[in-house]
Amino acid sequence: MKPLTILYRGPLSSCNYACDYCPFAKRVESDAQHAADAFALERFVAWVEGQMGREISVFFTPWGEALVRSRYQKALARLSNAQSVRKVAIQTNGSCRFEWAEGCDKARLGLWVTYHPDQTTHDEFLNRVAQMRSRGVRFSVGVVGLKEHFRAIEALRAALPSDVYLWVNAFKRIEGYYAGEEIEFLTQIDRLFPLNNVRHASAGQACRTGESVISVDGDGTIRRCHFVKTPLGNLYDEDWERILQPRLCPNATCGCHIGYVHLERLHLDQTFGEGLLERIPSE
Ligand code: SF4
Ligand code: SF4
Incomplete structure (x- = not known):
């Protein structure tokens, strides 16, 4: 059986930060909403743990x-130790404590950590980075490239250890948001910024999603x-695998x-x- 990547997004929809966008x-x-999220998460984790013969x-x-x-901390610990799992990763704002990581197989754990300069301080964020490093957790750090955050982004890059990748997500809600020199500045911070600063033409193009990558909700x-919002099936149906096939992207970009x-x-x-x-480049 071919390896499968699952992007999981359960019903959880709350945050301790207050980014205005x-x-x-x-x-x-x-409490009822948290209970529903916990139920869905438990079901999903148990399903992954029960998969034998397929690397997930x-x-x-x-x-x-x-x-x-x-x-979620416990889910990462369980999944990173599950026989069926090759990697478990999560997007986070990095505001949690990291003791839970000690229960994980860190070789199979990855964090995608977003820095929000108007929600935490430079020093506090670097303290989180130091905690992850001292515990041997693999992570990338990133930030949305809002112009008002350029100085904070520059300061973060200067303070981060050189082996920590700092990605910058382009702010694409406003067409032509960046001037040429701003693109240059952000590319010096993140050499892969130009790749993120475009909407890639994708209509009719081969994309691994729907074959070796799927999205699953609660x-x-x-x-x-x-x-792509079209449902293809349900993970908890016995014949869920029948949906896995090569597919072309139906979206324009x-x-x-x-x-x-x-x-x-x-x-x-x-x-x-x-x-x-x-999001940690290997090259
Ligand atoms: S940290 Fe992320 S989820 Fe939370 S408010 Fe900011 S953008 Fe939204
Ligand atoms: S929008 Fe298209 S290219 Fe992007 S992940 Fe989905 S199917 Fe793939």
Whole structure:
């Protein structure tokens, strides 16, 4: 059986930060909503643990912040130790403590950590980075390339150890947002910035999603990726595997790293290698 990557996004939709462009900012969920998220997560983790004979990588891409919840910390520990799992990674704002990482097989754990300069201080964020490093956790650090954060981005790059990759996500909501010298500046910070600063033409292009990569929600609904909403099946059906087949992208463009890394013509599996999910380039 071929390896499979699952992008999991359960019902969780809350965050301890308050970024003003984000719908989950300081959103609080009820006990019943947390219970529903916990139920869905437990079901998913148990399903992955029960898969024998197929190598699975799991990437948690929550709406909001999951790692401040002990259930997600425990899920990472369980999955990183599961026989069926090759890699487990998660997107996080890095605000949690990291003791839980000691229960993980760190060789199979990866964190995608986003720095939010208006939600935490430079020193506090670097302290989190130091904690992850001292515990031997693999991670990338990144930031949205808002112009008002350029000085903070520069200061972070200067302070980070040189072997820590700092990615910059282009702010694409405003067409032509960056002047030429701003693109140059951000490319000096992140040599792969130009790759993120475009919406890649994807219509009719081969993309690994729907074949070796799938997106799964809390109910088990399978979609090929987070950006194509058509359901393909359900992970908890006995015949779920029948949906896995080579597919072409139906969307005009793909502008998000967690999507376009699977677009075959970009060959980004070669650029990122084993760090594809947590966004750590191997070259
Ligand atoms: S940290 Fe992420 S999820 Fe939380 S408010 Fe900011 S952008 Fe939204
Ligand atoms: S190219 Fe992007 S939008 Fe198209 S199928 Fe792949 S991940 Fe989805």
